[in-house]
Amino acid sequence: MSDEIREQRIKEVNELREQGVNPYPYKFEKTETTGEIKEKFSYLEKGQVLEDEKVSTAGRVMAIRKQGKTSFFVIKDVDGRIQAYIRQDKVGEKDFSFFKKYINLGDFIGIKGFPFKTHTGELSVFVEEFKLLSKTLQTLPEKWHGLKDKEIIYRQRYVEMLSNDDALNRFKIRFEILKTVREELNKKGFIEVETPVLHYLTGGATARPFETKMNAFDAEMFMRISLELYLKRYLVGGFDKVYEIGKNFRNEGISYKHHPEFTMMELYQAYADYFDIMDLVEELVNTVVRKVAGKEVIEYGGKKIDFTRPWKRVVMADYIKEKLGADIINDSDEKLLSILEEHESIPEIKERGHLIDKLWDLVEDSVVNPTFIMEHPTIISPLAKKHREKENVTERFELVINGMEIANAFSELNDPVEQFKRFEHQAKLREEGDEEAQMMDLDFISALEYGMPPTGGLGLGWDRIVMLLTDSPSIRDVIPFPMVRKSNEENI
RNA sequence: GGUCCCUUAGCUCAAUUGGCAGAGCGGUUGAUUCUUAAUCAAUAGGUUGCAGGUUCGAUUCCUGCAGGGAUCACCA
Numbered sequence: 192m193s194d195e196i197r198e199q200r201i202k203e204v205n206e207l208r209e210q211g212v213n214p215y216p217y218k219f220e221k222t223e224t225t226g227e228i229k230e231k232f233s234y235l236e237k238g239q240v241l242e243d244e245k246v247s248t249a250g251r252v253m254a255i256r257k258q259g260k261t262s263f264f265v266i267k268d269v270d271g272r273i274q275a276y277i278r279q280d281k282v283g284e285k286d287f288s289f290f291k292k293y294i295n296l297g298d299f300i301g302i303k304g305f306p307f308k309t310h311t312g313e314l315s316v317f318v319e320e321f322k323l324l325s326k327t328l329q330t331l332p333e334k335w336h337g338l339k340d341k342e343i344i345y346r347q348r349y350v351e352m353l354s355n356d357d358a359l360n361r362f363k364i365r366f367e368i369l370k371t372v373r374e375e376l377n378k379k380g381f382i383e384v385e386t387p388v389l390h391y392l393t394g395g396a397t398a399r400p401f402e403t404k405m406n407a408f409d410a411e412m413f414m415r416i417s418l419e420l421y422l423k424r425y426l427v428g429g430f431d432k433v434y435e436i437g438k439n440f441r442n443e444g445i446s447y448k449h450h451p452e453f454t455m456m457e458l459y460q461a462y463a464d465y466f467d468i469m470d471l472v473e474e475l476v477n478t479v480v481r482k483v484a485g486k487e488v489i490e491y492g493g494k495k496i497d498f499t500r501p502w503k504r505v506v507m508a509d510y511i512k513e514k515l516g517a518d519i520i521n522d523s524d525e526k527l528l529s530i531l532e533e534h535e536s537i538p539e540i541k542e543r544g545h546l547i548d549k550l551w552d553l554v555e556d557s558v559v560n561p562t563f564i565m566e567h568p569t570i571i572s573p574l575a576k577k578h579r580e581k582e583n584v585t586e587r588f589e590l591v592i593n594g595m596e597i598a599n600a601f602s603e604l605n606d607p608v609e610q611f612k613r614f615e616h617q618a619k620l621r622e623e624g625d626e627e628a629q630m631m632d633l634d635f636i637s638a639l640e641y642g643m644p645p646t647g648g649l650g651l652g653w654d655r656i657v658m659l660l661t662d663s664p665s666i667r668d669v670i671p672f673p674m675v676r677k678s679n680e681e682n683i
Numbered sequence: 684g685g686u687c688c689c690u691u692a693g694c695u696c697a698a699u700u701g702g703c704a705g706a707g708c709g710g711u712u713g714a715u716u717c718u719u720a721a722u723c724a725a726u727a728g729g730u731u732g733c734a735g736g737u738u739c740g741a742u743u744c745c746u747g748c749a750g751g752g753a754u755c756a757c758c759a
Contacts (some may be wrong), residue, residue, distance in 0.1 A: 195728060196693065196710050220717055238717090254719075261716040278716065296709070311715050332696040333708050335720050340694080342751050354694090398758060443758040444684090453759080539757080589759095627758075652759060675751070 200328040207326070213494025214326040219301035221249040225546035230304040232314055240307040246316060247418055248273065249301035251353060254334060257291055263315075266300060269359070275302050276309075277318040290321065296334075297327035297353075344616030345667060346675050354445060355573035361661045362671055364483055368657055369436060371479050372456065379471075381432040382456065388414060388438070394635065395574065396650075397627040398441035417650065418457040419574065420635045423603065426461055426646055427638045434458035436653070444561075447665040448595050448655060451674055456651045463647035464602040465586045469563055472598055472649055473502055475654065476561070483660050491659050494559065496593055502561040508552065508584070510564060514554040519547045519568060520583055540625055544571040556594040563588045573604060573613040573629055575601035590651075597656060600649040607639035 207214045223231075223246050250268035260279040265272050279287035294300060303320040332338040337355040344351045344358075351358040354361065373383065391410070393400040395417030405412050418435050425433045438453040460467065481487060481500045487498045508519050517530045527546040531537055534553055538545040547568055558564070564586040569577060575585035586602035604610050614636070620628035657669040667673040 194693090199710070255719095256718050256721050257715090258718070261718085263718045263721085265719080274719070275718075280716080309719090311717070311719075313717095313719070315717090330693045330709055333696095335708070336695045338694070340690095340751085342690090343694090345751085396759080439759090441758065444756075446689085446754090446758085449758060455759090569698040599759080650759090655759080678750085 196330050200295070200326060202324050203295075204328075207293060207323075212323065214323060216322065216324060219249050219322060219324055220247055221301060222247045224270040225250060225266065225268050225273035226246065227270070228273055228306060228316065230315055232308075233308065235308040237312045238310050240305070240317065242305050242317075244305050245303065246306055246637060247301070247303045248316065249299065252294060252296055252298050252300055253331070254400065255294065255296060259334055260287070262290065264294070266299075266302070267353075267356070269363070272599075273354070274309075274313055274315040275304070275318050276307075277321065281317070281319060282321070286321070290398045293323065297329065297331045298323060299327075303527075304494065319346075342675075344593075345673050346678065348672055361657075361663065361669065364661050365605035365657045368418070368479055368483055368660065369454075369653060371482050372436070372475065372653070375475055375478055376434055376458065379432070381460075382430060382433045384422070384425055384430070384433045384435055385437070386415075386418055386435055390415050392630040392632045393417075394632045395631045396439075396570050397443070397629060398443055400627050401440045401442050416441050418455060419648070419650065420632055422457050422459050423635070423643060423646070423648070424638050426459055427641050431461045432459070445667075445674070450654065450666045450670055453666070453670070454653050456653055458651075459603070459646050459648045459651065461644040461646050464599055464645065465565075465588055465647055468600045468647040468649050469588060471647075472651065473561075475498055476590075476597075476651075479656065480660065488623050489659065489662075491593060491662055492664060494593070496659065497560045502563060502590075504563045504565060504588075506566050507564045507567065508568075511550050511554055514557065515550060517550055519550060540620075540623075542620065542625070544568070545625075547571055555591060555596070558591040559593055561590060561592045561597075564591055570616075572601065573617050574604055574610075576604045576606075577609075592655075592659060595655050595658075596652075598649055600647065600650040603643070603646040603648045605639060605643040605646060607636050610639055611636050615649055 195500050203626055204214045223288050228246050228248060235241065248266070248268070250266035252264055253267045253272060254265040256263040257624055262277050263274055264277070265274050270356070277287065277290055280311040301322045302316055302318050304316045304318040306314060307317050308314050324376055332350065332354040338351050339345060389403065389405065389412045391412060393413045393416045398416045400413035400416050403412050403414060404410070416439055418437060418439070422433055434456060436454065436456045440452050442451060443449065445451065462594065477498050477500055478486070480489065488495050510681055511517055511519055515526055515530055519527065524543050524546060527550065528541060531546060531549050534552055536549055538549045548571060565588040566578060566581065567575070568583050572585040572587050575587040578584045578586050588600055589596050590598035604613070614629065614631045617629040618631050648650060658666060661669060663669050
């Protein structure tokens with residue numbers, strides 16, 4: 192039982208304290224990461240020793256190969272792993288026997304020494320001094336297969352990260368992507384802003400919200416389902432280019448591409464239209480892919496996805512007509528419904544907007560390479576401006592990659608009277624039982640009445656980009672601490 | 684929420700038709716001064732997810748529950 196090993200470790204911790212050794216000391220002067228050492232001394236020849244070069248690093252002990260008067264061990268830090276070599280004749284009998292007795296897999300250790308390359312060519316650190324930095328009481332997962340139990344992986348992600356190097360790397364990539372996005376947008380003059388998470392009204396998307404309560408005002412509130420309506424208020428207020436990267440909360444089902452709490456970026460640029468935003472998102476995502484993947488054609492689930500610019504631009508109605516024969520602009524509701532029925536896809540709510548959404552769902556999977564799907568019908572786009580030339584459609588596009596909607600953007604509707612009418616239609620849908628329809632936000636209308644410049648806006652779900660760039664089959668693989676059912680275990 | 688599948692040692696996995704619950708890693712003890720999934724010897728570690736049922740006998744068959752996965756529905 193693990194308890195037995197745990198008891199053994201606690202016994203050792205107590206022994207250490209009795210010997211005047213703190214098993215959880217305060218500090219270690221770590222001057223190099225494992226990666227920095229590897230980079231700096233990779234040029235060494237087999238067997239070459241650089242006794243005058245001093246290095247100091249620290250990390251978690253991931254493997255120990257103890258021998259009589261010498262040991263090899265491997266330490267892991269955020270950069271990777273490096274081997275260390277300790278010998279009794281170098282550190283002395285007392286320290287060496289301490290190492291053999293008290294250093295276990297999983298412990299944190301700090302080492303000082305010099306670099307050398309073994310006879311088999313592995314760059315290693317020859318240990319002159321070491322310090323136990325933190326005792327682990329738990330056993331590590333199996334060293335060869337790593338951790339595979341999905342339940343532990345999701346509930347105790349830290350165990351996956353510490354044992355499976357690819358998990359740590361996956362999350363490093365996630366945050367490198369977000370960092371790159373910020374750098375690129377900041378370079379273009381966008382200002383990163385914040386908006387409230389708790390709303391009285393939800394809007395900006397069609398989704399069921401999480402409900403909560405604010406004690407101070409004794410008021411029911413919702414967690415935000417989008418960032419849109421508050422970000423637009425910044426434009427009314429005088430900001431030209433803003434963006435926010437933050438969590439949205441949608442009280443809907445979980446799937447390989449859906450998670451109730453997910454990371455959304457929204458961006459608004461005054462005086463721009465949806466074509467400008469198309470160029471911007473194409474450049475931004477392409478830059479991120481090139482920087483993180485180092486190439487423009489990536490592999491996802493064995494499939495090639497080509498991010499080379501320019502990306503395909505397809506009118507939504509044309510695409511659906513080509514694939515299904517349905518004309519979402521001119522066909523009657525009855526006709527659209529009958530086509531849906533042919534494909535055994537019947538929406539619960541038989542309102543035209545839902546029929547169109549359903550038809551789109553049927554063809555979405557056939558899009559693999561980055562593609563802009565354009566000109567969505569007005570009826571399913573309550574916040575988008577009417578198309579400047581065509582009837583019944585908006586200046587909107589969605590970026591679709593590998594059957595997933597990655598981004599959604601429009602020339603933003605800034606006519607307050609028109610916006611009010613669109614909200615009224617949404618309100619009617621709500622009354623008819625569509626819990627996902629948007630709520631009437633009169634303060635937002637009021638903001639528009641003060642005037643919002645012509646604006647191009649974008650929403651982009653970065654989790655899905657992270658999936659693509661880490662070849663992860665599920666969004667839960669790229670959300671560090673995904674939602675799990677409340678545990679029954681008392682001691683987890 | 685529906686349907687199907689999974690749950691055995693800390694971890695990764697076995698267990699023939701329903702017939703003594705096993706291995707590797709990890710742990711402990713010992714040997715070992717260039718190992719790298721180190722090696723060698725010894726050893727501890729189990730209420731087979733939980734609760735019932737069928738049976739002489741259940742890890743194995745049945746029912747319920749819990750957790751997890753896949754998929755469908757809703758959604759991005």
